[in-house]
Amino acid sequence: MSVHVLRPLAPPRRVPDLRAATLAEISCASSLDGAGMGFLAASLPEGPVLWAQDRLTRREAGTPFLPGLGRWLLRADLSRPADVLTAMEDALACPAISAVVGEIWGDPAALDFTATRRLALRAEAAGRPCWLLRRAGSANASAARLRWRVTAFPSDPGQDDPAAPGDPLWRVELFRSRLSPPGAWLVRHEREGNGTSDRLGFSALAAGRAVVEPAAADGQGGAG
């Protein structure tokens, strides 16, 4: 089911709307890879977020950290993946929540096509985005409208100190999508001077992981 096409020197592709009110899924490579988390944090709309985690995710990959994230969170520390799905469905019906995030470890039986389809339909009916963050899982059948695979990328040298890690860069691959053609991009989080702007800069990525046309698709998906 997964289409993995990376055309070299591709024309600037349309970047899907990251704040679309639907179910999107991010596969993270490892527990130490914060790229998926950063991409998600930059794509969330303003307002309260329900953040549900299962027990294995908490133990293996930690918990969201408020000082770094700086968002109004309602955290649900649950034990089973089925509980996470229930809490997400419940929160999608609440008008006070602006987005719902669920983290599930591995490929539990509860996370099947039916469960993801329920989430997608509820998110679309309620008009608020729902994100599923998955680790150590396979790209099995899922009704998520957008399926991303996000990995870290060596950052640009820091402005002040070339030996220090610079602004984050992520290699973002949309490997299955119902809303726009799939593609792969190199995404940077463009911060304003005061660090408040959440704007994502997309640049098309060639097969050989080289950056082409750095400013081509800039800012389309950021939505401000």
Place this chain on the structure above:
Amino acid sequence: MVLSADGPHGPVVHDLNDAARSAGVRRGARVVDMRALCPALQVVPANPAEDATALARLMFWARRWGPFSATDGDDGLVIDTTGVAHLFGGEEALLTDMQTRLARAGLTARVALAPTWGAAWGLARYGADRPVCRDLTDLHPLPVAALRLSGDTLLLLRRLGLRRIGDLANIPRLFLMRRFARAPAWDNPLTRLDQAMGHLAEPLAAPDPPPDFVAEARLAEPVFDPADWLPGLVAELAAKMARQDRGCRRLCLSVFRVNGHRGDIRVATAAPTREARHLLRLFDGRLEGLDPGFGFDLIRLAAEATEPLATTQVGLDGKADAALHLSRLVDRLVARFGADAIVRPVPVESHLPERSEGRAEPMLADPPPAPRPDRPLRIFAPPEEVRVLYAVPEGPPALFVWRRQRIAVTRHAGPERIAPEWWRDSPGTRLRDYFRIEDASGRRLWLYREGLPGDGRGGMPRWFVHGVFA
């Protein structure tokens, strides 16, 4: 003025006031005799049932002075004031406060404070005014009637020449034990003496206040699933609360089994509510935990804690406000997953990362803090130790092993030194040097070294991964 009750030969004096007592009226005497003694006597029939109700109401009101209280006979209250007196400015001040407030309510009260229930009973009725008993030998000069004994036993003791509690305490127990071997425990002078002196425990059984609102379904035939009755009960309870402008914070569903068991399910709400649909949803998935046995024949839904809740007007756009919706969501999640699972992190003033996050009530209030670029997005709790393969004297290790993966550091920034909080930590706690590092594949981590080599607080410093950056 006297209160009269029916006796075997006409009405007798049930209780009397001070004026009647000074006129020579005695309790238990016949009303006609007493009227001959004092022609101006007013006689009102007594109503013991209403007296008991009023006393029970007074008992709950008396919990302003202590967490546990119970009625004591027909005319007494006992309050457990352990550890309470300092709130009222001492034990004497507590007693004065009690007497003043009861007088303001139109009641004449005799109060006493003692280490045991029995001693307090005796001192309140036979002691001085507002006595505070510090030493239980204070009881010795009191008459034996202060031991809560019946008239027959008191008569017997008087015939034996035992008038004071001190007399009773000073004679060998063996004689008394033989004499009163057949007496029931509540009428045995030795038992009562032991209770007053604290040798025998006498716990206070404080009843719970009755729930404010109750809806019940009594069933002719036992049922196995209360789910069909729940919507009706919730609607009835909500209507009762709406009539008095109240909303509930805690609900208890009790099912009474035919064979003498009771099952309780409690749900709580974050804000007072009486919306039947919302209350009904809180029981979703909870009824499966009930063991029906041979069936239930009584289902009771009680609102255990209620708060005033005025009828709110829906906004012009037809939507209720966000805080209300959020409290509803929190109620549903807490009812299903427990209160510990639902957390709202709030910033706390601390430099130590694991202490800079606190828990708060999940309410929409203060805005979140601005994100700090030098803090990670995720944090490991507890931090995970790494094994250093290639150490560098200054700065982070060049190569380390985390969960059997070798990670080579290509760039780093730091250190940021965070000292232990000496006012909270144990004395041997080591300081931390935090580094932001990036490995060859671009993963950005928050690494720290605990301690310095040669700081005299343990061996070589250890390294930990604490967080993950974007």
